[in-house]
Amino acid sequence: MLHVAVRGRVQGVGFRWFVRERARELQLAGWVRNLPDGSVEVFAEGERDALEHLRRLLKSGPPGAVVASVDAVGVAAREEAQRPFGILR
Numbered sequence: 001m002l003h004v005a006v007r008g009r010v011q012g013v014g015f016r017w018f019v020r021e022r023a024r025e026l027q028l029a030g031w032v033r034n035l036p037d038g039s040v041e042v043f044a045e046g047e048r049d050a051l052e053h054l055r056r057l058l059k060s061g062p063p064g065a066v067v068a069s070v071d072a073v074g075v076a077a078r079e080e081a082q083r084p085f086g087i088l089r
Helices: 015-025 048-058
Strands: 004-008 030-036 040-045 066-072
Touching: 004 048, 015 030, 015 040, 015 048, 040 048, 048 066
Parallel strands: none
Antiparallel strands: 004 040, 004 066, 030 040
16 A cells, blocks of 8 residues: 655646556556645555555656655545546545
């Protein structure tokens, strides 16, 4: 399982769409959503190698994004993992 908050310039640059498409390519279940503080929350479940690959991709994001950090979220996700990977509003 991967549950992180991505901080930096990550809203308004297609970050959620980027995460959804990469996660689907990696056959992961889960979701991505914007948070009120300007960060993006990502919750994913699947094969360990695929999760690590997604974590690496999150560190750069799409063109236009500037990722300052990818931090583990210390609380359990309230929403279930979606299949296919989705964007929460």
